[in-house]
Amino acid sequence: MPGKKGSRGPTIYEVARHAGVSPATVSRVMNGIAVDPTLAERVRESAAALNFVPNQTAVNLSRQRTLTVGVVVPDLDNPAFHGMLHGIERAASREGYRVLIASSSEDASREPELARQTRRGTDAVILCAPRMPLEILTATLDDLDPVIIINRYEQEITVPVVAADYRRGIGRLAEHLLNVGHRRLLFLQGNPLSASNEQRRQGLDDLARRHPEVEVSFAACGVGFDDGYGAAAEALSSGATAVLAFNDLVAMGLLSALSERGVSVPNDISVTGFDNIPFSRFTAPPLTTVDVPAAELGAMAWDRAWELISGTESRAAFTLVPAQVIVRGSAAQVDPP
Amino acid sequence: MPGKKGSRGPTIYEVARHAGVSPATVSRVMNGIAVDPTLAERVRESAAALNFVPNQTAVNLSRQRTLTVGVVVPDLDNPAFHGMLHGIERAASREGYRVLIASSSEDASREPELARQTRRGTDAVILCAPRMPLEILTATLDDLDPVIIINRYEQEITVPVVAADYRRGIGRLAEHLLNVGHRRLLFLQGNPLSASNEQRRQGLDDLARRHPEVEVSFAACGVGFDDGYGAAAEALSSGATAVLAFNDLVAMGLLSALSERGVSVPNDISVTGFDNIPFSRFTAPPLTTVDVPAAELGAMAWDRAWELISGTESRAAFTLVPAQVIVRGSAAQVDPP
């Protein structure tokens, strides 16, 4: 019965003795280093016979690396972070790296210590949208090198950053609306203090500047289904022909309320979302939205991390990954007045 | 500028020299073991001055444990596994454990090696719904101890298993339907070869046995939105007053097709889902479904793992966690004929 409780498997020494060679030779065989084929075979047989498995911790200590990358997320429950995690995992596994996860459960005060803990025992750490105050963040980063940040950028941050381009993303979305004839846009805001809301605002401001003929207005709303549901009246009375919800959830809530009032989307009014969550394609009508490539963000973050770990260091410190417009049925052509 | 490239931070030896004590004392201070307060303070100051951080790998090697648990999932993209991961992470962190993730990307042939790899460098491993053939699974399990399995149970498996009780879950759902007057039920099947489908079937068979007066029929369908969408005609012509979709996605597709045909849910026909995915509460009407507590599964799996790691070993090898019916609007009272 293998794997009994306290049995700490055989070591290279026992394999060496069994095969009548030196421990070094066993090590060489295990690492595919030039060794007499006959000897190698004998070692392999001994290893198999003894059920030998290299102790990863000892390997790590000796090699001075763990083949592990740490990932700190604010909330494992959030689909956006799943996507990043997934992207990181897939990309990192190609380089033989594993992923160690840590969640702060949206408690910003725990982030610094959590990040440090995670960094120990890994070769690098990726911080996903860290919530901690800038000052603390920059101080923490010093202890984390190599470290990569996803979806948070500020002047003071001097480590590689990979972020989704919300600003141009919503710009493209609005542009699409213009192209099909809309001239009066309403943006349902999320948390007005959040960076993601601010970036959308800026994208819309950019657009307004480029197109003086269009009117874009803003309304407070929120980030959940219910917030969207409650914004129907305001959306209708605003006179806008197209309303851009902060995210898909808000758009779904709005769609729902609109449907109950008998107003037809997109015939009477157009609605768009943001995020391209899995179910946005199943709403009625399917949601025109913006895809935020969470997995790509993760993959690119790993690429930067790998550059740092392996010393390739391309110095492409800031990577903005484009967010694509997904055109579906919830926004339609509008007749010019 | 701290954290420069090749700088492998100070060791306890350097801290010891700086503080004028022995390495052993530094170690004691770092681990909160009885030491003269004055000395301890001096050591702490030296550590701070040198920016000392214990090398986790060395700690692990010396202590013979990693404070890390491995989790192998078939697909990081699947919300069910997010939930488990989340539950594991939260529970494990209470014991000071971190989570190392590995995804087989639904490639069953990679699972055994992946599991073994993951097990090295962790103190235990949790296999989430492993896809590999039973024979290979049992063989692999021998090399993995301690190991826990989530959502797969068979006679031959002799390691602790934690699973959702799909069988009784759908039984409760059907029972609810009976209670509100339904007598003719239709089950839209998923993958007929899958265990999750089989368990639902059994649950329904149990029910039919207990209630000879109700007629429950089965129809091939699938697991996606489109499958549900395509099943509308069959559902309608079946004469059933309530249709139980394999999962929420299927139910949503069915809801959508029904709505297009002008048939009213739940007035004309009742529909239920399974899984309680986040958006099932936002459908029109909101979906009556069964909640599968993925996070709880993960948490319980960790509890079992912890028992094994810490030697508590309560021998509660098989844990079935109940799946609760969520009553919402998509299934209604029906008048007795």
Added chain:
DNA sequence: TTGTACGCGTTATCAC
């Protein structure tokens, strides 16, 4: 090519 011996950074077991 193969073997010897030391280093990796800590913990833990001894004596003092």
Added chain:
DNA sequence: GTGATAACGCGTACAA
């Protein structure tokens, strides 16, 4: 209470 010193298991110069 404190300080040497031997594990912990493996990689790798260096010598043979």
